[in-house]
Amino acid sequence: MDPFHIDILGAGLAGCEAALWLAGQGVAVTLWEQKPARFSPAHQNPGFAELICSNSLKAERLDSASGLLKEEMRQMGSSLLPAAQSVRVAAGGALAVDRDAFSAAVTARVEAHPNITVRREEATAIPQGRPVLVATGPLTEGALAAEIARLTGDSRLHFYDAVAPIVTAESLDYDKVFAASRYGRGEADYLNCPFSKAEYEAFYEALVTAQRAPLHDFDREGCAAPDPDAVGKKADTVTVYEGCMPIEVMAARGADTMRYGPLRPVGLVDPRTGHRPWANVQLRAENRERTLYNIVGFQTNLKWGEQKRVFSMIPGLERAEFVRYGVMHRNTFLDAPRVLTAQLCLKEHPDVFFAGQITGFEGYMESAACGLLAARSIWARLNGRPYTPPPPDTMCGALVRYLTTENKHFQPMGANMGILPPLEDRPRDKRLRYLAQAQRAAASMQRWVDAQA
Template structure:
């Protein structure tokens, strides 16, 4: 007899997981605590409420979110299908009327004959069946405590202080140099890319940083004393004194610029951020600067004049697990194969990435309930690459990640020009995904416009 699939959280990941599992014949119970118990950011009782922007990213497949949208459509995503129904004119982006979107997702879920929606807060994981935990970045405190009990206190993070990530290929290596502080790195040539600053360049950068606009913190972030603990944004450090950064993220000690043979006045270090070495993060540069301001100010750092930002720095409340330590690429907990984690809680950023991880978790929950082996996605497609990243990156450096082309394995042949390269990577991603769907028997809707119901 098939076991029940329990899904905790009726957000983007939870609704997609519920739909996928039920569409494959599983009996699903979906738990959502709203409207009885609200989060600090949601305003309604609708399922799949978009908490901030109403854009699900680009429609173009040579953009990270656009490729993800195309993949999810092929896989029969409910979220993408409803988003396309509720779309608003927004140039190249998939922007939605947020109320129509959330209302329609709620209607589809409640009308599904195999989904039972239970409006209550879950405080302990169900003892039977298969469970998908998709309670999001604002997971209730009681459930967070249960997750800590299950995974260990040092495996659940409550706040995100993210440094920007740039494409390694966009760093000017005519200025930056490779080295490890005190030559203590693992690689002989050095583990870090170092951007050296003269005293005048440092002063100019500091003035721009001090004058830059920041994002206003929301009430629940501003009022929580844990928010900035131990992880000050770079602009807050700079406000403590004009030389403070020289003893913090811009300290030059232990580094010699091979071009001058001297220790620079200040140094910004970039650390490799993915296995392929195509991305790197600005060390110690967690920031709350507005996104265009980050690009303007950080491009003043010598060597980053033409840096391509694939992720901006952010500071916000965000509950997420240490996915590299805890999760398998099937999204099952390593310690408990009948518990899967999806959405922001798994360390995936962005609406469509959250929905996509729910999609895989839903497929796998239905397979586990039926006694079948769970599936892994190929890493050549964007969703597979994103899940591979969160489950394989070094745990110490782990921060939530969103879809971007730096996650995909390089092409066999060299393609000149970024757009052409991204188009070739996208074409390969969709080809590989189609072949995978065929091989494992995963069928989606017709390009997601009407998600198929599989009995």
């Protein structure tokens, strides 16, 4: 009998993790990688699993979201974590690596595996007739992006990312934040953060003077649009569509611009004062469980520390826990809730699997973890066995559930404790609560892995 054979497009973290795991099961893998024949605007190293923006793979301690994710990856048989450990550099409690050495270590592992054939050429089409895994990352472009758009529907593939911050529900001050719909119409789907005039003026001044994050050329290209106001702007600004304008750019147009835009207070009454607020920020539930809230209209390119400082001035967010900061950069990702199943394959083309950041798994380790999940799903398919993702009380299972749950405002999501279901007996201390959630998740993941064997 011929061995199982699949194609994997893209030798980033997700593609390499999936290739090594499947090859370890005896699957013949053809791994496509366009470098060095062609580089994306962000890549420079011809090796695999290239880290672009940072050399940090985040915290290792179990009571953190990233530490829990790593523990689950170890249980699933990660190959990239041992590679990272072999080239780590000092970074306190975080796992940080020498980027070039990490890429070299992963490349060596992949190229040395007898079941992996590497094709150093650009994939411009999705192979037919057998399962294929697309793991081409957030800068997927050209003919392949057009092919994915054709398979999923053009409106279901996004080509830039303008993301607002997300905070945990439990960190909000409900003495200030109130639920209400404008003019009392319909359900109170939003939480409201009302400003007094003095609070708004202080917030506005902090916002327009806050430091912005530097942008790569490909980020500017990803959100570029004609803008007559762009003449003379500094190199660290971005020309944007009106619909994804950073809140700091909007504020720079005038002190009242936000009050007639996303911070408009019309139709609302602050229950503390009995009057309409001077301005109002709305929070929209990010998940069905309402444990996470998105700050509506706050797409931003501020540095993360500045976001924490300035956005904590919003009434009710003084002690907010940010599980994702806002970003504005080029990013190709699927409208996962509409097109992906929990098995990480397309609903309408079940032989086409996806993994990595193109699915909406946001982050280095998240991308690699998604590669492992997709590999296990493919392995089950090849063997004619049913596959269900890890339970939702694991970090990997919670991320899959987030990706595949209906959400008309879908945006990529990284590992965070806010997406895990709450504990029945909930410790008051956050560190102890996170540790208990992580221990529950690790035990649940081990049971899942054992059942898959």
